[in-house]
Structures are given as C-alpha cells and as structure tokens.
Amino acid sequence: MTDNVSLVSGVAQRYASALLDLAEGDGTTADVERDLTAFQGMLAESEDLDRLVKSPAFSAEEQLTALTALLDKAGISGLAANFVKLAARNRRLFVLPDMIKSFHALLADKRGEETAEVTSATVLSDEHVAALKEALSASTGKTVNIAAKVDPALIGGLVVKVGSRMIDTSLRTKLNSLKFAMKEVG
Structure with missing residues (x-):
C-alpha cells in the first residue's frame, strides 16, 4: 500500500510542479489557483463527480466529455481546464485531487505560507x-x-x-x- 501511495504522490507532485511552472510562465497563477480551488470544491460537494474522477469503470473519453461540459458550465477555462482534461486523457484523473493539493502546497511554499x-x-x-x-x-x-x-x-x-x-x-x-x-x- 505504501508503494501505491508514494507512486500517486510522485505523480501528483510532477503534474502539480509542471502546472505551476506553466502558470508562472503565463502569468496566470492566480487564475489557475482560483479555478482549481473551485473544482476542488465541486469535488467535495458532489459524490457523482467524485465517483467519475476516481472510478476506472468510465473510459477516458467518457470522463473527458463529462468534465468538459462541467468545466464549461462552471466557468473554469484556460490552463486549469486544460490541466483537468489532460489528467483525464492520460488516465490520471484518480490522482487529480492529490495533484490539486500538491499545486496548492507548492504555491504556498513559494509564498512562505x-x-x-x-x-x-x-x-x-x-x-x-x-x-x-x-x-x-x-x-x-x-x-x-x-x-x-x-x-x-x-x-x-x-x-x-x-x-x-x-x-x-x-x-x-x-x-x-x-x-x-x-x-x-x-
């Protein structure tokens, strides 16, 4: 079990670090942070969304289609939306909650928080x-x-x-x- 946890956290860290680098390069860090926080809130409030993200029963195409519609409806766009969609395409959606936490942790560390x-x-x-x-x-x-x-x-x-x-x-x-x-x- 520990190996799976470290594998997931390693994947989450790599994705989060790459996202932060891109956001800082584009000057969209605040937008990405806001959008990921909004998506994190949606995950916490919806059991159906949580199931969609974590269940291997859905194909990558089904997850991507559902998430694209949801992101559009929630007004989440740009780099954050592309990040969520990339996770879906790469079958890494189940790690997304940890990726978002890692992103927030990296950002907080940079800010001295x-x-x-x-x-x-x-x-x-x-x-x-x-x-x-x-x-x-x-x-x-x-x-x-x-x-x-x-x-x-x-x-x-x-x-x-x-x-x-x-x-x-x-x-x-x-x-x-x-x-x-x-x-x-x-």
Missing part, C-alpha cells in the same frame, strides 16, 4: 479562526492558512495538523486516554 488542518467539533467562529491563525503564525514563523473541518465525534476541543506536527486537544482523545488509564488500574 503553511496550511494548518484544523478539525473541531463545531464550526469555529471568525474570531477563533483569527486567533488560531495568529498563534500558529507566531509558532511557525510563517503565514498560516486554516483549512477547517468539522467532526462532531470529537465532542469538543481541536485537532490541529501543521506539516508533520499534530496537536490533539479533543475531548474524545482525552476520554479515550482516561478509559485506557482506568483499564490499566482495574
């Missing part, structure tokens, strides 16, 4: 997000962007991932630790 994945039990207020950004920026020395997710199973607290570091202050983890400690005592 870091993205923190923050999972909370409820939606964070704007004030909490701002305070978290400030604290994480001070800690890392970089501008930190927050990618927030909600997981009610956490019960309370936060799970924060920045690079390879993770801070878990969730109530679920604390309760699990307590339960484990109680088993050892009993």
Whole structure:
C-alpha cells in the first residue's frame, strides 16, 4: 500500500510542479489557483463527480466529455481546464485531487505560507479562526492558512495538523486516554 501511495504522490507532485511552472510562465497563477480551488470544491460537494474522477469503470473519453461540459458550465477555462482534461486523457484523473493539493502546497511554499488542518467539533467562529491563525503564525514563523473541518465525534476541543506536527486537544482523545488509564488500574 505504501508503494501505491508514494507512486500517486510522485505523480501528483510532477503534474502539480509542471502546472505551476506553466502558470508562472503565463502569468496566470492566480487564475489557475482560483479555478482549481473551485473544482476542488465541486469535488467535495458532489459524490457523482467524485465517483467519475476516481472510478476506472468510465473510459477516458467518457470522463473527458463529462468534465468538459462541467468545466464549461462552471466557468473554469484556460490552463486549469486544460490541466483537468489532460489528467483525464492520460488516465490520471484518480490522482487529480492529490495533484490539486500538491499545486496548492507548492504555491504556498513559494509564498512562505503553511496550511494548518484544523478539525473541531463545531464550526469555529471568525474570531477563533483569527486567533488560531495568529498563534500558529507566531509558532511557525510563517503565514498560516486554516483549512477547517468539522467532526462532531470529537465532542469538543481541536485537532490541529501543521506539516508533520499534530496537536490533539479533543475531548474524545482525552476520554479515550482516561478509559485506557482506568483499564490499566482495574
């Protein structure tokens, strides 16, 4: 499994790096970033689109036809649209979500930014997000962007991932630790 993961991440990195080079050469980096973010949002919202992208049951032609119509309807054009279509033509569409993440990571690195994945039990207020950004920026020395997710199973607290570091202050983890400690005592 690890070999497949590293293979996929290697392909994603190569495609993302080539796309960033092209976008910087054309001066369309902001447009590509906006369009890929929009497409990433569409993927997150639509199970059908996610299935189209990840399923080997669809031919490259079927994927390309469907995606071309979808991209046109969404107003995604230029380099980003051509990138998505190239992934479909090359039967690499299943790697597209990782390619988009890699593109964003490369771009953030060039800008001296870091993205923190923050999972909370409820939606964070704007004030909490701002305070978290400030604290994480001070800690890392970089501008930190927050990618927030909600997981009610956490019960309370936060799970924060920045690079390879993770801070878990969730109530679920604390309760699990307590339960484990109680088993050892009993």
